[in-house]
Every structure is written in structure tokens, then in C-alpha cells.
Amino acid sequence: MHIVGATYADAWLASELRAKETGALVVHAYNQSEVVAGQGTLGYELSQQLPELDTLLVSVGGGGLISGIASWFQNSVRVIGVETEGTASMYRALQAGAPVDVEISGLAADALGARRVGDLPFSIAQRYVERVVLVNDEAIAQAQRSLWNELRLVAEPAAVAGIAALQAGVYQPAPNEHVGILICGGNAQLESLLSK
Template identity: 85%
Template sequence: MVNREDIKRAARRVAAYVRPTPVISLESGIWNCPGHLSLKLEQLQHSGSFKARGAFNRLLSQPVPPVGVIAASGGNHGAAVAYAAQQLGHRAEIFVPEISTRVKVERLRSYGADVHIVGATYADAWFASEQRARETGALVVHAYNQPEVVAGQGTVGYELSRQLPDLDTLLVAVGGGGLIGGIASWFQNTVRVIGVETEGTASMYRALQAGAPVDVDVHGLAADALGARRVGELAFEIAQRYVERVVLVDDEAVARAQLSLWNDLRLVAEPSAAAGIAALQAGAYRPAPDERVGIFICGGNAQLEAFSIK
């Protein structure tokens, strides 16, 4: 498990390398939220997502061999690892599946990473990266199933708790579980944590139903970022203890939420980052009248031509 002291140590470790990101508070009634709604704008983080926090914490916690680091990713984790490696002077090899968007692959290469496009899903890329790591001895940076990574992601919860000390509920998008695992480890039931997944990426939802991580079919609009075939064991254990529940939204709701973020706030978000907004708009989560709700806009690496900017 990851605890608050782990997250505080991670925050001190990465402080010189990550940005504190802002919070904006919105008017009551927006997007079916009758009370108070605030957004944590983590798409403004280095590499375009919260993932930089976990990547830096892992690289700063472990000796990195001369051959460098290796990771598998749908795109955001790989970009974060590549960015962190570049800043710290290490080589990076990143394996991504064919579903990774062009903008994410281009960002990986812009950070100097050697990029390998392998297989149809994240699981295929992970298998290939593991084989390569055994051959080279590179330091593996897992997207969500390493304590250092989860603690690093938890620093965004620690930061938010100081910005908004009176929150009631947080809506958190779930892929492999690193973000929700870190956030839930920080708040430890002092704030209601609700996971949000799409119907095509429901790995945590199915795991909680089954009582253990299980394989799921991955597909749909958010599959590149939320498309872990099986949720991480570490995140699952944390979720059993500290996550109230997980709700599901469909791809249409996510696409509408992306447009709402743009039309109402002029914020560009990738599908995974709009999942919490989708949960409100679609009624998958219904806040009480005076409830104080927070949502992480967790990534901005959107392929703009994939949806209409109006």
C-alpha cells in the first residue's frame, strides 16, 4: 500500500520538476452539478498530464542504469517518462500500441525517446517492453503498478487538499488505477472518491464486481488513455479500501463533455480527462444540492481533429 508519508516524500522529491497546477471554481448548476464544482487543471502539467508526477518520482527514487529507462504506454505515461528522462539526462525507450494517437506519438519523439509501435492494445505494448527490459537491463517505469509511481500521482491529491480543503467528493478517471490509487491513498475516506470509466475501459468497475482484477475487452474513444486490460493489483487494493464506487459513461457522453469543456471554458481535454464531466452530464453521478465536487482534468493531449471545435 501507499500512505500519506510516501506521498509527502514524493512531493518533496519532485517539487523541482513538476508544476503546481491551478484550480478553477465554476458557477452552481453547470453540467448538472447543483452545488459547487471545481476543476483541477492537470492538463497544464509538463508533458500534458498528471503522469509526469509519477514518472519523476520513480526515476528519482531508483538508480537508473546507463542504458536508461523503458515504459509501455497508451501515450501519456510514455510522454511523461520520456520527458522526465530527458530532463534528468537518461535514455528512454517507449512502447505504445497501434491505438495511440498521432499527437501522443509525436510528443514522445519530441522528447527524444526511441518509440516502438507494437500490437493492438496497451497489454501488447507492455509485453513487448518487458521482453526488451530483460534484454537490456533498463529501469522499468510501470504506468500504474509501482508504489513510486502511485505515490507520485498521489501528489496531485496532496496539492489539491491544500488548494480546496473543504471538498466533499472527487470524480477521478480510471485507467490502470495509478491516479485514483494515489489520490485515494492521500484522502483515505476523508473525501468521497468516485472512479469514472467508459463502458469500453471498465477494468476497475469489473474488478470491484469480481472481487479481484480481471481481464476486460478494451475499446472505444478513451481506450488509448484508459485502456488497461486489467487494473493494477496495487490500485485495486487501494480502491477496495478507499474508493466509494466506480461509475460508467459511454463514448457519446465523453465526446459531449469534451465539447462542453471547449465551448464553456475554452479548455482542450482528451477523452479520458472529460470522463468526470461526462459522469455529471449523463447523470452517472448525481451530487447533492450543496455538495462540493472536484474533478481532475487529467490530460490535454487531444487529437483536435477527432472532435469538432465549435
């Protein structure tokens, strides 16, 4: 195993060079049709388990997960992206009308910190993601604590963005709206939650 660079972009460039040297298969974390299609199977599972679902809140990093899920639902369920103020790559891309480079920082930067969303996820998000909302790091930390205190679940900062959006009032459901929150990622230490 080789650890290269400080960001996903650095690691991606290194993996491309290694693939050229060895002929290895290159799999992009979020900007590849097979990856997006694989993520879309989660949308299928949710549609089977929760047929009454109106809205789904999904954390956004490079865009692979949300674009796969949104591709499955194709506007039959409202898909809302959630990013932190320090990881707003999809939010800024949708504002600009194209993927743009953004500065990355904050609690969720290790998982949501794609400096630039992929072209494929962006094009899908333009069609099938209703909007992207932003939460701050304080809301993320509070959502982590709530998940632990109320359900005894440990989740990484990126995983709780949807909970943070609801708790902070960034997304406000309509009366009787059936809202789902995708909690994806347990890369957190219990000690970090207890010390907050």
C-alpha cells in the same frame, strides 16, 4: 524508439524483455508502488488548494492515478472513479472482487483502455475508492464539446469522464456538496472537437 503491439499489455511485455536484455529500469504505468505514490502527490496538492472538497471524480485507466489520490485522502474525501462502458476494468474488478480481463473499446480506449487493472491499484481502490460509475461514449463526446464551448479547453476523451458523469446524471451531488473533477490529458486535436 520502438512502437510495439496494439495495447499497453503488449508494450509492457516488450519493455520487460528489453529490460532483461539491457538491464534498463522498468517502470510500470500504474501497477508499481512508486508510480502510485507519485500520483498521490496530486491528492496532496488538491487538499492544499481545495480544503473544502467533499468529492473528487477521477477517470480510471489501470488504476494508478485514482489509487494514488485515494491513498492520500484515505476516505477523508469521497473518491469516485469514472470509466466508460468500453473501458470498465476497475468497475468489473470491484464487482468480481479481483482484477479481471475485460474487452476494451470506445472513444477513451487509448488512454483508459487497461485490459486489466493492476493488483496494487485494485487493493487500494477496494479500501479507499467509494465506487466507480460508467458513462457512454456519447456522454464523453458531449463533455468534450462542453469543455471546449464553455471554457475553450481541449481535452482528450479520457480526461472528461468526470464531466460526463455529472452531465449524464451518473453522479448526482448532494445539495451544497463540493465536487472536484480531475481533468487530466490534453491528447486531442481541436479539429476533432469542431467536427463533432
